[in-house]
Amino acid sequence: MTFLEEEKQLEQEVEKLLDLLKNHESVQQFQAVRNRAENHPKLKELEAQIKAAQKDAVNFEHYGKPEAQRQAVAEINRLNKEYKSHPLVESYRQSLIxxxxLLQHVSTMIQKNVNRVIEGEEE
Structure with a gap:
């Protein structure tokens, strides 16, 4: 088998592995939760409120208004806490983990097997 043939075969095997990973339950679940989170109106609203409060805090700091800046930072913290404790965000984090x-496990398996082949333990 030539180098180009081996490379093509390797690419095909990588594609098979990618398909298996894409169709794995944990990856499918993550993608579904991510899509729901990205399109959730309440989460979008919270994101907009956080960005607005961050802009306010920067502006208050720039114009030397420390009390207003502290209030804006407190609002940012409150909004972040609400955002992070939303059930969909918690589900997103768990499915991401x-x-x-899964990806770490597959990577470790590949690395171990490649190392064995390189070291001549297995052919």
């Missing part, structure tokens, strides 16, 4: 664990 699960999908990441």
């Amino acid at each position: 699960e999908a990441d664990e």
Whole structure:
């Protein structure tokens, strides 16, 4: 088998692995939760409120209004807490962790097997 043939075969195997990963339950669940979170009206509203409060805090600092800046920072903290405790955000984080664990596991398996082949333990 030539180098180009081996490379093409390797690319095909990588594509198969990618398809398996894309169709894995944890990856599918993560993508579904991510899509719901990205399109959730309440979360979008909170994101807009956080950005507005951040702009206010920067402007208050620039214009030397420390009390107004403190209030804006307190509002940012309150909004961030509300955002982070939203059930959809919590679900997103959990599904991200699960999908990441799957990818880490697959990466570790590939690395171990490649190392064995390189070291001549397996052919």
